[in-house]
Amino acid sequence: MAGKLYGIGVGPGDPELLTLKAVRIIRESEVIAVPGTVKEESVAYKIVKQAVPELDEKEIIAVPMPMTKDKALLEESHEKGAKMVEEILDSGRNVAFLTLGDPTVYATYIYIHKRVEKAGYDTEIISGITSFCAVAARLNIGLVEKAEPLHVIPASYQIEDALKLPGTKVLMKAGKKMKSVKETLKAMPDCQVMMIENCGMENEKIYRSADEIDENAGYYSLIIVRETQE
Secondary structure (H helix, E strand, C coil): CCCEEEEEECECCCHHHCCHHHHHHHHHCCEEEEECCCHHHCHHHHHHHHHCHHHHHCEEEEECCCCCCCHHHHHHHHHHHHHHHHHHHHCCCCEEEEECECCCCCCCHHHHHHHHHHCCCEEEEECCCCHHHHHHHHHCCCCCCCCCCEEEEECCCCCCCHHHCCCEEEEECCHHHHHHHHHHHHCCCCEEEEEEECCCCCCCEEECCCCCCCCCCCCCEEEEEEECCC
16 A cells, blocks of 8 residues: 655744644654755754654655756656655655645645645645744734735745735745845835744844845745835
8 A cells, every 4th residue: 555645834944833733744654755955954854853853763855856947847856756755655655745834835845746646646735834924923913904915926026016916915935036126125115024034043034124135135035015004
């Protein structure tokens, strides 16, 4: 009988934000998969290691996930990753695949999940705390109230039209586009802009205005844009 694939959301960075269910499934699974080429360099691995010290007693595989928009390269890496997981499932062992935040929100893991599920294997997603909820909590603010809408936006693409939408905007994964994102936000005087880089991690940094944002901020930076409160 084939094993089961679990997509485990490990939260944004603070190991105390792992859910009880995530910890249980990790402990019960025979094999742990982490995104990357070296397990020790995986942020998801580092988070879980703090909450599950016995993690290294398990078999751990690193699944390469290149940071690129090259469709052919992405397709190839996702297919290879799925095959790596399927080989383990065929041996009857369960795989817990660790992924930052929640597996359903801009997670590379979901591409592996869909391929493995389509191939006929048993799969399950274990929800994790999303980065934007953790950032709002760290800033001690609410995201939306009453009838306000919430928009989650991938900031490495064109964001001008999205920023015109009513309600609160969450900008994720700005990456190398941080400089242009900052300039766009500075031109929006009627909005409150806040950002956290590496939320819940040792090197966490908080920025409370568009002017403060570091143009060279790291990949794990999340921006919240709210309409100025009267």
